[in-house]
Amino acid sequence: MGRMRENPRYNVISMRISDEEREHLENLMSKTKKSVSDIMREAMEYFSAQHDQQANLEQKAA
Secondary structure, three states: OOOOOOOOOOOOOOOOOOHHHHHHHHHHHHHHOOOHHHHHHHHHHHHHHHHHHHHHHHHHHO
8 A cells, every 4th residue: 555645746737848958857856866846846936936026026116
């Protein structure tokens, strides 16, 4: 039987990337010792934080 996880993830997202993008991703995986999923989760968090920061700056400027 499979291992019980504290925070199971059931949703799968796939995307197409170029050979160059895959090579870059593989380099990141090698350097960070992280999975593609972990890298993509961190990228989403970073993008979201940058978007929120930009939105806050625009709101203050208005």
